[in-house]
Amino acid sequence: MDTKLEPIVNVFQEKFGATYEEFRGEVHLFVQPEQIAEALTLVRDEYKFELLSALTASDYWPQMSPRFHVIYQLTSLTHNAEIQLRVPVNGDQPKIPTVTHVYDLANWRERELADMFGIECVGHPDPRRILMPDDWDGHPLRKDYPLGYEEPQFTFNFEDIDVRKPYAKE
Amino acid sequence: MAQIEEVSVDSYRHLVSDRALSGETMLLNMGPQHPSTHGVLRLLLELDGETVINAIPDIGYLHTGIEKNMEAKTYLKAEVMTDRLDYMNTTGNNLAYCMAVEKLVELDVPPRAQAIRVILTELQRIASHLVWLGAFGLDLAAMSVFLYCFREREYILDILELCSGQRMMTTYIRPGGLWRDVPVEFETAVRDFLKMFPKRVDEYEALLTKNPLLIDRTVGLGRLDGATALSHGVTGPTLRASGVNWDLRKSRPYMGYEQYDFNVPVRTEGDTFARYIVHIDEFRESMKIVEQALNKLPMGPVNSDNRKFVPPPRSEIGVSMESLIHHFKLWTEGFPAPKGSIYSAVESPRGELGVYLEGDGGPKPHRVHMRTPSFDNLSVINKISQGHLVADLVAILASIDIVLGDIDR
Numbered sequence: 145m146d147t148k149l150e151p152i153v154n155v156f157q158e159k160f161g162a163t164y165e166e167f168r169g170e171v172h173l174f175v176q177p178e179q180i181a182e183a184l185t186l187v188r189d190e191y192k193f194e195l196l197s198a199l200t201a202s203d204y205w206p207q208m209s210p211r212f213h214v215i216y217q218l219t220s221l222t223h224n225a226e227i228q229l230r231v232p233v234n235g236d237q238p239k240i241p242t243v244t245h246v247y248d249l250a251n252w253r254e255r256e257l258a259d260m261f262g263i264e265c266v267g268h269p270d271p272r273r274i275l276m277p278d279d280w281d282g283h284p285l286r287k288d289y290p291l292g293y294e295e296p297q298f299t300f301n302f303e304d305i306d307v308r309k310p311y312a313k314e
Numbered sequence: 315m316a317q318i319e320e321v322s323v324d325s326y327r328h329l330v331s332d333r334a335l336s337g338e339t340m341l342l343n344m345g346p347q348h349p350s351t352h353g354v355l356r357l358l359l360e361l362d363g364e365t366v367i368n369a370i371p372d373i374g375y376l377h378t379g380i381e382k383n384m385e386a387k388t389y390l391k392a393e394v395m396t397d398r399l400d401y402m403n404t405t406g407n408n409l410a411y412c413m414a415v416e417k418l419v420e421l422d423v424p425p426r427a428q429a430i431r432v433i434l435t436e437l438q439r440i441a442s443h444l445v446w447l448g449a450f451g452l453d454l455a456a457m458s459v460f461l462y463c464f465r466e467r468e469y470i471l472d473i474l475e476l477c478s479g480q481r482m483m484t485t486y487i488r489p490g491g492l493w494r495d496v497p498v499e500f501e502t503a504v505r506d507f508l509k510m511f512p513k514r515v516d517e518y519e520a521l522l523t524k525n526p527l528l529i530d531r532t533v534g535l536g537r538l539d540g541a542t543a544l545s546h547g548v549t550g551p552t553l554r555a556s557g558v559n560w561d562l563r564k565s566r567p568y569m570g571y572e573q574y575d576f577n578v579p580v581r582t583e584g585d586t587f588a589r590y591i592v593h594i595d596e597f598r599e600s601m602k603i604v605e606q607a608l609n610k611l612p613m614g615p616v617n618s619d620n621r622k623f624v625p626p627p628r629s630e631i632g633v634s635m636e637s638l639i640h641h642f643k644l645w646t647e648g649f650p651a652p653k654g655s656i657y658s659a660v661e662s663p664r665g666e667l668g669v670y671l672e673g674d675g676g677p678k679p680h681r682v683h684m685r686t687p688s689f690d691n692l693s694v695i696n697k698i699s700q701g702h703l704v705a706d707l708v709a710i711l712a713s714i715d716i717v718l719g720d721i722d723r
Contacts, residue, residue, distance in 0.1 A: 170657065195549075198668050198670055198683065200685075202680065215655075221544070221558070249690055274374060275377045275722060276377065
């Protein structure tokens with residue numbers, strides 16, 4: 145492990161009871177949803193991780209419980225280091241406290257999270273959908289959301305498919 | 315029959331000022347079909363006369379589900395989707411994705427492929443900045459700059475076509491190396507470009523840098539300070555124009571960037587003019603890198619010889635049974651990647667282009683997330699455009715360099 149990250153890992157283990165994993169030289173710290181705002185404030189102020197590079201999630205349906213991992217990829221410009229915080233989130237009514245007040249970037253990325261995964265960010269100042277239309281059903285990046293295809297129409301089944309084929313109407 | 319819901323100002327109440335509710339200020343849509351929004355971006359403007367009180371971006375018109383689509387393809391096939399993200403920086407997207415795959419499966423890239431990758435991504439950076447400069451000029455009513463920039467960009471697209479057969483959607487950089495070695499004409503083509511281009515940059519500068527019209531319209535406009543920029547995740551030239559010296563090519567060198575001697579242009583003003591200067595300076599720095607890489611372009615293979623991940627060359631398939639099997643396996647099933655996740659980032663012309671890639675032991679990625687720089691750069695637009703005129707908002711929007719394909723994915 146990068147020596148710059150050792151003190152952070154130690155503090156996280158003591159303070160938040162965090163576990164950590166290492167893969168290809170990257171350090172992933174696991175914290176609980178209710179600790180995330182405090183944890184991010186700590187790494188931003190104490191350890192100078194000024195940039196929240198990415199905020200996204202990964203869906204482990206149906207194999208794993210808790211179902212989602214919310215991922216916070218942090219970069220420190222001062223120390224030229226990176227660290228990742230991961231927050232396991234339960235599958236039914238997934239909720240996570242917002243971190244908009246810690247990093248402004250979280251505003252749009254959390255909207256994306258709610259839009260694509262249906263993870264509600266509690267306390268978000270602007271909880272609208274961001275990429276999908278407002279009246280869209282479902283959350284596309286969930287694993288139980290099918291990847292749609294257009295059915296090919298041939299002469300023999302043209303009309304059967306035409307009935308149920310979605311067109312832009314009126 | 316789809317229900318068309320009427321949208322009232324109530325649904326935007328938390329975003330606009332109280333004066334909008336009484337009708338004192340006006341809400342106006344700019345876009346999605348507006349020539350200066352660089353694609354399909356809709357800005358909901360709250361205006362007090364000509365002054366912008368709030369600019370609320372509405373994105374997603376170009377959402378094509380690239381991340382979802384990539385989950386359904388093998389690692390090799392998913393790369394094609396990355397070209398379509400930021401269509402001004404196709405080789406850069408390929409590089410970001412390939413570096414992520416290489417990190418996940420621990421694949422080495424031979425030095426020649428690394429150098430060619432650097433040349434192509436730097437040329438692409440120049441091409442992207444040319445489009446930026448052209449569009450920026452156009453939005454400030456300097457039409458001729460646009461024509462000049464697109465004339466020079468054509469040279470770069472020709473070089474890309476020479477290598478890959480495609481002008482834009484190249485998919486030339488592949489996991490483990492390149493699709494194939496560059497043709498013999500490549501070196502002369504790049505050298506011709508390097509000979510011609512410095513004079514052209516001087517020409518743009520002669521037209522713009524000291525032009526009082528440009529200075530009047532850009533100095534002090536859309537000021538962004540470094541701390542706000544970082545908090546919003548703004549990266550790239552926009553961040554460097556705000557006085558933060560952060561370039562992934564310098565701070566975390568990849569593809570042998572550490573061997574090349576170049577500067578990172580930084581300005582402290584943080585206004586639209588500073589962003590313009592940073593872009594112009596980056597032309598020159600990119601040319602330096604291309605020249606150095608071309609001068610010490612090593613000989614040797616351009617692909618890793620690890621046949622479990624890199625398809626064998628065509629010539630081997632006819633004579634080697636093993637190669638035939640590898641070829642068949644790689645193009646039908648694909649290669650498996652281990653369970654685990656990585657994040658790898660490159661410096662794209664717009665900022666930090668990060669790829670979060672997660673494998674599940676199978677031949678398809680479990681999750682791909684593209685951290686696209688335009689998305690986070692655009693999120694700062696409301697803060698930096700407040701209090702400016704609508705005509706200046708166009709200049710600010712042009713200066714932060716957004717590509718809608720990059721934002722909506």
